[in-house]
Amino acid sequence: MRIILLGAPGAGKGTVAELLIEKYGIPQISTGDMLRSAVKAGTDLGKQAADFMNRGELVPDALIMGLIENRLQEPDARGGFILDGFPRTIEQADQLAAILTKLGMGLDLVVNLEVPEDVIIRRLTSRRTCSNPNCQAIYNIYTKPSQRDGVCDKCGSPTVQRDDETEAVIKKRLSTYQEKTAPLIGYYERNPAYCSVPSLVAGEVIDAIVQRLNR
Numbered sequence: 119m120r121i122i123l124l125g126a127p128g129a130g131k132g133t134v135a136e137l138l139i140e141k142y143g144i145p146q147i148s149t150g151d152m153l154r155s156a157v158k159a160g161t162d163l164g165k166q167a168a169d170f171m172n173r174g175e176l177v178p179d180a181l182i183m184g185l186i187e188n189r190l191q192e193p194d195a196r197g198g199f200i201l202d203g204f205p206r207t208i209e210q211a212d213q214l215a216a217i218l219t220k221l222g223m224g225l226d227l228v229v230n231l232e233v234p235e236d237v238i239i240r241r242l243t244s245r246r247t248c249s250n251p252n253c254q255a256i257y258n259i260y261t262k263p264s265q266r267d268g269v270c271d272k273c274g275s276p277t278v279q280r281d282d283e284t285e286a287v288i289k290k291r292l293s294t295y296q297e298k299t300a301p302l303i304g305y306y307e308r309n310p311a312y313c314s315v316p317s318l319v320a321g322e323v324i325d326a327i328v329q330r331l332n333r
């Protein structure tokens with residue numbers, strides 16, 4: 119099962135991916151998580167990516183494409199994957215298509231998660247993320263709080279507000295999304311694997327996805 123999750127930052131891609139992992143046992147490939155781990159680890163990639171991320175801009179395609187091409191060839195991705203936060207530009211989508219052709223892989227589903235912008239801003243400013251790069255569990259102070267305030271339920275590390283989840287940076291990320299990523303909807307719309315679902319309740323998104331895959 120090979121799935122692309124499209125949608126603005128805060129549309130619920132990470133939460134939907136978690137539910138799909140449980141259901142299908144395939145890995146989530148999140149370029150955002152991979153970049154944040156690289157920033158934490160202080161690698162060359164992390165150093166090059168950090169400023170773009172903290173400004174709410176996209177990291178250059180050249181840095182992203184190598185990362186993805188290698189990741190798609192790891193053994194756990196043989197049975198499928200969930201792409202979360204990639205592709206983010208038409209250029210990335212074109213390059214992804216070339217990589218998939220080269221690897222002899224097709225796409226089963228490209229799903230666009232639809233959420234109004236005011237909901238997104240509320241969701242992102244109330245989000246807390248586990249600071250352990252190997253965990254990165256996501257909480258929400260209103261809808262999914264950790265059992266102990268500020269402490270991850272899964273690994274006990276502190277939960278934090280991401281540097282790029284302040285209101286100013288979120289607004290910039292949303293305008294970057296409108297300019298660079300939203301055009302992907304037109305790009306994939308005519309692909310038979312494409313569908314778009316309202317993303318207010320994660321469980322309902324999963325039901326819609328499963329229904330669509332069983333069609």
Ligand code: AMP
Binds near residue numbers: 172176203
């Ligand atoms: P995310 O957690 O997916 O919202 O990603 C956080 C940040 O990482 C984004 O605001 C970008 O700066 C960067 N990023 C993540 N994925 C990509 C991508 N596919 N292309 C370019 N930049 C990305």
